[in-house]
Amino acid sequence: MTFKTKIAAAVLGAGALWASGAAADVELVHDKGFWSEALQEMGDAAGEMTGNRIIETAYANPEQYKAFIYTSAASDDMPNMFTWWTGGVYEDLVDTGQIAPLDDVWDAMIARGDFDAGLRDFYSVGDHVYGVPLHLSRWVALYNKEHFKSVGLDEPQTWEDLVEDAAKLKAAGITPFHATTQDGWRGFIWFQEIMIRTNPEAYAGLHDGSVAYDSEPVRAAFEIWSDWYQKGYFTDPRSNDEVADFARGEGAIYLIGDWAVGLVEAAGMKSGEDFSAFIVPNMDPKLPSSTILEGAPLVLSVAGMKDPDTLAGLEFFVSVDGANAWAKASGNSIGNANAEAPNAIVEKINADVAEKGTIAIDRWWEAVPAELQGEFVAEFNRFMLDPTMDTAEQVMSNLQSLNEEYWAEN
């Protein structure tokens, strides 16, 4: 082979390699920076198993990310594959007409027996489904097994059990509940939980304006919340290291989505051994067992749907191999029934859900109109920092004032 022939062969070979590589790379744009490494690990697994490597592109925070997607929509140039939220902002996104329906993808997912047909509704708008789960998390009570053991407690089966357990923990010098205002968004968590345990109907009514934020069901929830604060049942809301604090033993019960299991493990606790989880019981035992369900959707733009590599990337994500790779990388479940549970806690909760016939309820964050989220959660935080009923009355009044204003205009 002459020198010229060698050069030509090298150039052709490099070109072919580049061409094959470029064709197989699929971009996934998201705002979940905390899962950046996990998503890339998962993307690498996709490359190894299917030849379509997923390259993740993370945006620093949700605000910047939303701004990027809004402006992309205005210029009709959305990314091929990206993550979003359910609720009102999801419907708004679908209304642009720039998101591809994934009915065929879901038909195949259900036909394989990977996903429950009911889950399809969670991502549907009107007659079509537009997203697949990036993660599917149930909001449960994580609990410190050592604390429970030291006081001789079992997982509470009734509301009365929960209240008694809290009293016993407090008497033993252990703060029962762990909750903070860290990052500004967490304030709604205990309000949401107390509302769905005491009056799920009123909870649903809050989100369409039919129930007022200064109504009796809400006041009753605040009374319970405030009473527990007065009894010293909650940890310091000013902590800015919530997960690590729980892992260090502050607070026996930590109410959060099961996506946090991986984070707690990373902070030093082992799921199943050091901590486990239970579904919080309802105040009225006649009410059906329920949990908050959170599931960020993964969507394709119309252009992304036309790109076979992008579609293959999405299909890998929801496959058994994809679900297992994602579970291994991030500790998250996407709800694929044939995949392995990512950790002992998700496995246990899945079993509890199956046994109790637990129903899913929309998370407050997605259910409340997007325009009210920020101001409302700030009011919940205000209460957590000064948890008296006087503050609760002010908070309820402020919430309802904003709520009335919104529903009068929309």
Place this chain on the structure above:
Amino acid sequence: MAENSQETDEQLLDRIGRDVLLAQERKRGVLAFRSAVMFMAPAAFIVSAVLLFPVVYNVYLSFTKWKRFKGYDEFAGFGNYERLTTNHFFTEAFANTAIWVAASITLPLLLGLGLALLLRNVPGEGLFKTIIFIPRILAPTAVAVLWYYVYAPDGIVNWFLGLFLPGDVDIGWLYQDNTITPSIIATFVWQSVGLVMVLILLGLAAIPRDPIEAATIDGATPFQVFRHIVLPLLSPTILVVTILSVLAGFTAFDLLWVMGTSYPGQRTLSLAVFMYFEAFQKGSWAFGSAIAVVIGFVVLSVTWIQALLQNHIDKMTK
């Protein structure tokens, strides 16, 4: 003689050809203009694309109904501006911004001036100036994160106070109505005083020694020298500092956004934070643009008033 000379000139122009000369003059003018345009074009293009176009476009957006994915091309008239007049968060933000502007003008200026006078011609002047200037080179977000932990309930401030006060000091500096604004302002002063000090030191260095020495020989006290000579001659520098401080006050964002994140009230809601909140968090782009226009208008007005005041001072001191 003059008439003869004028006639000679006229004759000369007639001989050469008046129109030819005028045409040559026009050609030179056109060439000079084209050269000037050519040299200015890159700068004019960059200023137009990076500065003017976004401003004009932002003003245009403020008259639309753009909210999240809708209303991008729907005209709203003055609707967004009318909404501002009835929005109580805007009133809160405006009041808080006024506090910020007042604090960001007076505190760094007074401290910077004091430090500049104190550190002039003292041993170790360079080291002190460097130490005081260091916070200025840090990113405001990094400063905010740093001070977030300094003010934490188990942070250095409470630890330090605990050395002098009985019992556990558990003040939530960034979680209480009466402490959050002073705490963030203190952080702002800590970061900005170095630049103010350096600017004033430059201003002081430019003041001629003669009038000061003359006043001293005439028996003026140090305060009189400062009041009647140094301060008037320093006024151009002070004007620059106040303009920078007004801009910093009106656009205060980073410290308030990071340090006030967990705080629920409206104390940390400045106009810039309110604008970001409306535009980026809620997706009310048109309304956010209207807030940006108001901020720009207010800043321009205040800066214009400052310039008028400076002119007035200049005339009085001449």
